[in-house]
Amino acid sequence: MNTLVSVVVPAYNCSRFIESAIESVLAQTYKSYELIVVDDGSTDNTAEIIRKYQNKLNYIYQENGGVSKARNAGIMSSKGAYIAFLDADDAWEKNKLEIQMEAMRKFTDVDFVYCGFRHTKNGKMVHNRTYEDTFNIFKEYNCKIENIFEYHSVFELNGKTIRFHWGNIYKHLFLGNFILPSSVLFKKESLNKVGLLNEEFRVAEETEFFLKFSKFNKIGFIEIPLLFYEIPESDNLSGKKNTEKLIKAALKIQIDSLMTNHDYYQENSLYFDKGISTTYCRLAYYYLSEYRLAESRKYAVFGLRTCKWNIPAYKILLAGLIPRQFLEYLVYMKRWRKKNSEY
Secondary structure, eight states, rough: OOOOEEEEESSOOTTTHHHHHHHHHHTTSOEEEEEEEESOOOOHHHHHHHHTTTTSSSEEEOOOOOHHHHHHHHHTTTOOOOEEEEEEOOOOTHHHHHHHHHHHHHHHTEEEEEEEEEEEEEEEOOOOOOOOGGGGHHHHHHHOGGGOOSSSEEEEEEEEEEEEEEEOHHHHHOOOOOHHHHHEEEGGGHHHOOSSSOOOOOSSSHHHHHHHHHHHSEEEEEEEEEEEEEEEEETTTTTTTHHHHHHHHHHHHHHHHHTSHHHHHHHHHHHHHHHHHHHHHHHHHHHHHOOHHHHHHHHHHHHHHTTTTTTHHHHHHTTTSSSSSHHHHHHHHHHHHHHHHHH
């Protein structure tokens, strides 16, 4: 039986972090793995650092084509029955693969397992952020990560009790992604139904892949943090400067998914319409925060046309009618009050 895990690391201009990522794989207590690093056309000294490990990994170089193309290149060259992703600026706990593979062994109907994580900034721990703080869906829908799963259990490994949740979570992932690529491990054979990552997406590519995956497979979640997640800089693909692109990509992913799943949409149209309307509201709120008021009003209206019961859309629409100078004054006063309340 093939229990080899192929660890795929896409790397682009990540010389600050790539060594830490590689070392965290080499330190794994689960030893049946291969490490594949795909250099997506780096222009810094990433390749030079990777060469130090040339006898311990498979190095692939490609012209810059995006993270989806890099991950696909790693998958296509893999020999393992399981695939794990690791972003070059993240790192794993040493027992990450061991615990995930034990979950796969015990829960045979689960094809995809991901885990909790700790936040880091420039490699240093950040202690005031939770799992739910990282993803909009938990605040927007007032839910907790464990509440989205149908089934719950525990298993023992090396004297430690590990909580495990699993089930069909397509409807929840549709509302917004809450899975980090570096946290996942899945059965390679599942790709026969799911397919590879869509290389057309240069942002939110994992959102499309995980949503597509969840249509065909049960997803499992290991509650304990097994990943150190580096909070993106503002100019990274997942940082603030790319908020507009990320939300628009998420909106396209939602609509495309429903178009390929039309009968299911018809049975649950109110639920999915509210989800799309909420994504419109995210975009409208972003434009409002940038004082792009005409665009904010436009997407608030789209949100209301999709679901007329979405109250936040009305609030954003009304706020978009306020003159910019007065909005700036309100924001200034809010920040002033917050600053003075801290003293």
